[in-house]
Amino acid sequence: GESVGLHLPTLSVQEGDNSIINCAYSNSASDYFIWYKQESGKGPQFIIDIRSNMDKRQGQRVTVLLNKTVKHLSLQIAATQPGDSAVYFCAENLGTSGTYKYIFGTGTRLKVLA
Amino acid sequence: DAEITQSPRHKITETGRQVTLACHQTWNHNNMFWYRQDLGHGLRLIHYSYGVQDTNKGEVSDGYSVSRSNTEDLPLTLESAASSQTSVYFCASSESPSGYEQYFGPGTRLTVT
Secondary structure (H helix, E strand, O other): OOOOOOOOOEEEEEOOOOEEEEEEOOOOOOOEEEEEEEOOOOOOEEEEEEEOOOOEEEOOOEEEEEEOOOOEEEEEEOOOOHHHOEEEEEEEEOOOOOOOOEEEOOOEEEEEEO | OOOEEEEOOEEEEOOOOOEEEEEEEOOOOOEEEEEEEOOOOOOEEEEEEEEOOEEEEOOOOOOEEEOOOOOOEOOEEEOOOOHHHOEEEEEEEEOOOOOOOOEEOOOEEEEEO
């Protein structure tokens, strides 16, 4: 397929359990963050975003937590399902408002065990 | 339904050849982007466009060019393909010029031999 990441860190989770995927970002001036899901053979898909003036944001079965003190972002997936198996990566906007400047992480592979 | 498509999905070419990768979106988005994705790297921006006749260089633009003659298409051209350009290429579009909520195409796997 068109996805890369044969040597990515892998998180294996039992179906029904919660998953936590972590991301360390690089720039303290970053003001906007996105989590993407990339299934094998497909392009990245937007999951959830968060701005730097928030610590937490919830979506459907997903929650993003932002800790600006240690420049850490996490994605929590509740009741993980087989369809959640994919590579997940974060992106940070470098705070240059109105311009297109992102740094993308390399990702974590989530494997859901039946 | 609106979508973004890329063609071809797979391409093998020889060093030195010119190659063009197509990207077509029906979202009617002004903003379009080309990335490459390689092992050990996150997505890296090659070129982007904020509208017809507008093109801008990204962080890894050397050896690539784009043109924007209409809203729907942003073809990516490798002027003289090199083995270092073997990669998976993704096109994306967004309503926002800042790239918020981008919609990505399925990707093109390019191999330069």
